[in-house]
Amino acid sequence: MRPIRRFPISSTSIVRIVAFVAGVLMLVAAARFVAELPSVMPGNAAGILVLVTLGTIFVLAAIWLGV
DSSP: OOOOOOOGGGSHHHHHHHHHHHHHHHHHHHHHHHHHOSSOOHHHHHHHHHHHHHHHHHHHHHHHHHO
16 A cells, blocks of 8 residues: 655644744734834724734644644
8 A cells, every 4th residue: 555645734843833933923913013102092902902912823733833
């Protein structure tokens, strides 16, 4: 039986690196947004919350894939 060939993008390490980088970039974007706008409007606060939530999920997913 022949082994199944995998594309490089489906490799666990590549997916882990992409998830980690995307999560960190989202967290950095949220931090920069908060630093530049001290008086946050409700709509902007929701955007920050989404960035922090998705960034945290991506970082934790990258850690979980590595375990």
